[in-house]
Amino acid sequence: MIGPQISSKQENMSHIMKSGSILVLGAFALAAGTMAATPKKNWLLTFSLTDKGAHVIGNPAAPNKVVEYLSYTCGHCADFEMNHSPAFKTQYVATGKASLEIRNLLLNPIDLTAAMLARCGGKGRFFGNQKHLFATQSVWLGKAKNISAATQAHLKSENYTAYMTGVYNEIGLGPIMQQRGISPVQAKACLADKAALKIVLDLTDGGAAAGVNGTPTFMINGVLQDHVHSFADLKAKMK
Template sequence: MALPALALVACGAATGDSSTTPKPGAGAPAAAVSGELGHVKGDPNAPITLIEYASPTCPACKYFHDEIFPALEEKYVSTGKVKFVFREFPIHGQADVAAYVVALCAGEDRYFDVLDDLFENQEGIVQAANVGALGGMLKTVAKRHGIETDEAFDACLENPEYRDQLAAVYQSGEQFGVNGTPTFILDGKVRNFEGDFRTAEGFSKQIDALLAEKGVQ
C-alpha cells in the first residue's frame, strides 16, 4: 500500500520558541538512567553506533520506526553489530514534550514500549493536540504502561527532572546541527533522512560498508 507523501518528508526545524523548547534547570542530568545520553538497544560495545534524533509526532520518524528500523534491528542490533541510541528531539512543542515525559516517567524498562505506543497512535495524538485534548489522549497511553491514576500522570508532567533530561538531549542535538527529524548520527557522521537513509536497503548498504572497513563480517 502506498504511503502518504508526507510520511517520506523529514519534519521541519525547531522554532526555538521559549514556551515549547525544554530548558535545563539547576543540576540538569547529563545522561539518562542507563548512563547513556538517550535510550539504548543492542550491545553497548557494538562496533558501530547509530543515533536517531526523533519527534513522536513526526510522520517521517514514524515511517523510520515502522518500515526501516525493524529490519535494521533484526540484522544489526540484535546481532551485536550496531548499538542503537534513541534521542528525543521535541520539535513540535508541548505535544512532543508531554509525550516524551510520559515515556520517561514510565521507566527505562518500558521506554521503548511507550515509544511504540506513541508512534502507533501518532495520528490520534496529533488530532488530540489540535483540539486541546492532548492530556486525555496521553493519559490513556500512560495507563497502558503503569501510570494508572490521574495523580500519577500529573506528577509525571510536573516533575522538572524529565524536562531537564529532555533539555540535555535536545542540546546534544544542537551540537550536531540537528534541525529536523529524523536525523541520524551513523558512526559519528550526521546523516539526514534522504537518499540511502530513506530505506532499509540503503541503510544496510551504508552499515555494511562501515562494518567492512572495521573488518567485521
C-alpha cells in the same frame, strides 16, 4: 599355547580400546552439539542510559553505534519506527551488530509531552512506550485542536508541568498510556519530573548544536548521515 593366548588378549584389548574411543568421541560430539544448540544472546533485552540520559537498546560494545534524533509528532519518524525499525532491530540490534540510542529533537510543545511520557516507567519500558506513541500518533496528534486556551496560557507562563498535564488530558494521552500499564497518577508524576524535563531539553539543544535540523536524523559512530530515511539506507552505511 602361550603365543595364541597373548594374541587373543591383545585382540580383546584392541576391541575394548576402539569401543572406548567411540564412546569418548560420541561424548565429545554430544557436548559439541549441546554447545551449538545454546541460544545466542538477544541484545534487544539489554537497555541502558547514556551519561546524558538518552536511552540505548542493544550491545554497548556493538561495532555500529547508531543514534536516532527523533520527534514524536514527526510523521516520518513514525513511519521509520513502524516500518523500518523492526528489520533493523532484528538484523542488527538483536544480533549485537548495532546499538540504537534515541535522542530527542523537539519540534513543538506537544512533542515535549510525548517525550516525557515515553520516559515513564524506566529504561526497560522506554522503547515499548515509544513504539506505542508512534503507533497511535494519528489518534492523539489529531486532537491537537482540543488544547484549550487555559492550557496554552500555562505554556506562555512557562509552567511546563501544568501545560503538559493539560495536553495529556485534552488530547487523550491518558487512555493511550494506560494501554501501556501507566496509570494517570504515574503519568502525571512523570510529567512533573524536572530532571527528565532537563534531559529532554538538553538532548534537543545538543542535536541542534550538532547540526541536526530535521527528524529522523541518524548518526553512525559519531558521524551524521545524509539522506537516510529507511532501513535499506541505514544498512548501506553500516559495517
